[in-house]
Amino acid sequence: MVRQFILFWVIFGLSACRPVQTIEQVQIKGSDSEVAVVMALAESFMNHEHRVSVSVKGGGSGSGIAALLNGKTDIANSSRDMSVKELEMAAARSIRPVPVVFAEDVLVFILHPSLQIRTLTLEQLAGIYRGDIRNWKEVGGPDREISLYGRQSNSGTYVYLRENILKAEYSSKVKGMNGTAQIVEAIKQDRGGIGYVSLGYVQHGGKPSAGISVIRIGSGEGVSPLDASAVASGLYPLKRPLYHFLNGPARGKLAAFLRFERSEQGKAIIRESGYIPVELPLALAPGAEVSSMAQPVYAK
Amino acid sequence: MLNKSLQPSQTTTNQYRHLQDRVFKLLVKAAALLSVLILVGIFFLLVWNGFQMFKEVSIWQFFFSSEWNPGALKNPQYGIGGMVGGTMLVTAAAIMLAFPLGIALAAYLSEVASPRMRGFVRPIIELLAGIPSVVVGFIGIVVIGPFLAQVFNLPNGFTALNGAILLAIMALPSIVTVAEDAIRAVPRSYREASYALGSNKWTTLIRVTLPAAGSGIIAAGVLGVGRAVGETMTVLMATGNALEVPGSLFDSVRTMTATMAIEMGEVPFGTTHYYSLFAIGATLFVMSLLFNLTAEYLAAKFRQLS
Numbered sequence: 001m002v003r004q005f006i007l008f009w010v011i012f013g014l015s016a017c018r019p020v021q022t023i024e025q026v027q028i029k030g031s032d033s034e035v036a037v038v039m040a041l042a043e044s045f046m047n048h049e050h051r052v053s054v055s056v057k058g059g060g061s062g063s064g065i066a067a068l069l070n071g072k073t074d075i076a077n078s079s080r081d082m083s084v085k086e087l088e089m090a091a092a093r094s095i096r097p098v099p100v101v102f103a104e105d106v107l108v109f110i111l112h113p114s115l116q117i118r119t120l121t122l123e124q125l126a127g128i129y130r131g132d133i134r135n136w137k138e139v140g141g142p143d144r145e146i147s148l149y150g151r152q153s154n155s156g157t158y159v160y161l162r163e164n165i166l167k168a169e170y171s172s173k174v175k176g177m178n179g180t181a182q183i184v185e186a187i188k189q190d191r192g193g194i195g196y197v198s199l200g201y202v203q204h205g206g207k208p209s210a211g212i213s214v215i216r217i218g219s220g221e222g223v224s225p226l227d228a229s230a231v232a233s234g235l236y237p238l239k240r241p242l243y244h245f246l247n248g249p250a251r252g253k254l255a256a257f258l259r260f261e262r263s264e265q266g267k268a269i270i271r272e273s274g275y276i277p278v279e280l281p282l283a284l285a286p287g288a289e290v291s292s293m294a295q296p297v298y299a300k
Numbered sequence: 301m302l303n304k305s306l307q308p309s310q311t312t313t314n315q316y317r318h319l320q321d322r323v324f325k326l327l328v329k330a331a332a333l334l335s336v337l338i339l340v341g342i343f344f345l346l347v348w349n350g351f352q353m354f355k356e357v358s359i360w361q362f363f364f365s366s367e368w369n370p371g372a373l374k375n376p377q378y379g380i381g382g383m384v385g386g387t388m389l390v391t392a393a394a395i396m397l398a399f400p401l402g403i404a405l406a407a408y409l410s411e412v413a414s415p416r417m418r419g420f421v422r423p424i425i426e427l428l429a430g431i432p433s434v435v436v437g438f439i440g441i442v443v444i445g446p447f448l449a450q451v452f453n454l455p456n457g458f459t460a461l462n463g464a465i466l467l468a469i470m471a472l473p474s475i476v477t478v479a480e481d482a483i484r485a486v487p488r489s490y491r492e493a494s495y496a497l498g499s500n501k502w503t504t505l506i507r508v509t510l511p512a513a514g515s516g517i518i519a520a521g522v523l524g525v526g527r528a529v530g531e532t533m534t535v536l537m538a539t540g541n542a543l544e545v546p547g548s549l550f551d552s553v554r555t556m557t558a559t560m561a562i563e564m565g566e567v568p569f570g571t572t573h574y575y576s577l578f579a580i581g582a583t584l585f586v587m588s589l590l591f592n593l594t595a596e597y598l599a600a601k602f603r604q605l606s
Contacts, residue, residue, distance in 0.1 A: 062566030069568065089568050147455045152541065153371045154566035169372055172382070175458055175552050176541035176562070182441070189446055190456040 024253050026054040030064020030077030031156050032180050033105055033198040034242050037273040038077060044269055045260045052253045061156025068245055076245040079156030100244045102261045104276040106199035107238035108225040109215040112191050117141045119222035120215050122165055131171025149183045149195035152176040160240055187212050199225055200274030350579030356572045366545045370573040378576050382545040386553030389546050393464035394528040399521050402475030410483040411505055429473035437537030440466045454550055458540030461549040466534045471524035478523055482516020515599040522595040529588055532557040556584050
């Protein structure tokens with residue numbers, strides 16, 4: 001009896017001693033538009049790959065790219081392309097940034113529901129954020145001052161909008177919020193508020209979250225960002241690629257993570273989070289298991 | 301016999317003591333010098349890096365323009381006028397709220413409150429100092445901001461006033477503690493003389509005790525301003541960070557500290573933008589230095605008068 005007891009504990013104890021594994025760390029940092037979806041992907045990935053630990057941080061695309069240039073992160077998340085200046089700096093530090101587009105994001109403008117405005121043109125939105133349009137009555141709303149919410153200059157979305165929609169500088173009245181979630185919260189309270197966020201932040205199962213209204217873009221009825229087919233066909237104008245930037249082509253654990261993002265399971269997570277999965281070749285180091293070695297080029 | 305045996309051992313003790321004294325003196329001196337060195341080092345680091353910026357940006361633009369946009373598409377702008385204005389507005393409003401309240405609290409605690417009441421209130425005020433600034437900022441976003449928006453019928457609570465109220469809360473403990481110590485340090489004989497002349501408690505407090513504690517009270521105010529001017533996280537979270545020049549307490553402002561904190565994360569090393577953040581730091585340093593010197597001067601004046 002005693003012998004059996006001892007034997008039981010010895011076997012039990014031995015079974016707990018799995019071979020010692022070294023856990024590999026992957027650091028991901030950058031875009032706040034990407035942080036939630038990449039975190040969801042990383043969690044699921046870690047359930048498959050117990051030997052890899054992935055940590056995902058936000059902070060804005062600018063800080064992600066700065067971290068990559070300073071050698072402080074493995075992957076920089078960015079919702080914008082790298083600037084010429086950043087590429088020059090990378091070259092000077094012998095860092096070779098490789099862009100990988102893993103999903104697409106839909107950018108939406110949100111308002112306080114009491115404004116009763118459903119559609120705006122891109123021109124009007126640009127005018128509002130440049131500070132040319134200051135009162136909602138100028139675009140068919142009530143006589144109420146517009147309060148602008150945006151992000152700080154380290155945000156990729158900030159840069160994307162400035163370059164693609166505003167084509168000029170932001171109004172100095174734009175409040176720089178410290179994250180996308182703070183914009184959503186502010187709009188819920190501000191009866192004159194307008195802000196911009198990733199679709200993933202405002203929709204849950206195809207419906208917008210309560211307390212905000214999502215702007216349709218265009219003339220007449222406009223196009224809703226919640227209409228998946230309109231977004232897919234490019235009818236909704238604010239669709240943009242979401243990047244990972246790596247230093248050199250992906251190998252080992254990084255390649256495994258990127259492959260996971262392209263798997264059916266990864267795509268499902270991307271879709272659930274409100275983003276659009278993409279079908280593009282993957283950048284991998286020679287010797288990695290995927291046949292396509294092409295550098296990804298994002299087709300506009 | 302006994303005397304003889306004691307004699308040599310006592311001299312060694314004396315010598316030993318002497319040595320100990322000298323070593324200790326040296327240590328304390330070194331510590332004092334070290335802090336001076338660190339201060340000078342920080343100052344030169346800020347000024348040296350800050351000056352690199354003026355190769356590309358004129359001093360005039362930096363101090364007197366209020367256009368700040370280092371990441372602009374075409375013409376980067378490096379004017380800190382707006383954020384200096386924002387910093388001063390928030391700080392001044394915070395002190396106007398915290399200083400009278402702090403002095404009143406200190407007077408209450410030292411002159412009026414029963415020992416039991418004092419034992420209850422004082423630790424609570426001191427605990428205020430222990431709240432992390434992030435938490436204070438959070439309270440500003442979810443409680444005080446929406447409350448202000450409702451009371452003053454504003455579109456939102458991300459205003460200079462919100463930041464000022466939060467900073468006042470944060471500056472209160474240091475103001476109260478220092479002011480209370482100063483009031484307590486006023487000799488009893490002053491108050492007794494005042495009572496002897498027939499004044500009541502209130503007159504004594506206003507006309508005798510508080511003026512006598514004047515230099516300490518000014519020191520308390522300076523400490524409060526120092527806390528408010530350098531505070532970063534709370535204002536970063538609660539004031540909305542708009543770059544415009546504030547017109548009133550109900551506008552969003554972006555302070556100098558908030559600008560440095562926000563942009564340090566994105567700025568590439570060695571660029572004009574990078575150096576401009578050091579220039580902001582140097583400006584802030586000089587501002588608080590000037591302020592401290594003025595306060596020191598005022599406190600000294602006060603000491604002569606009383």
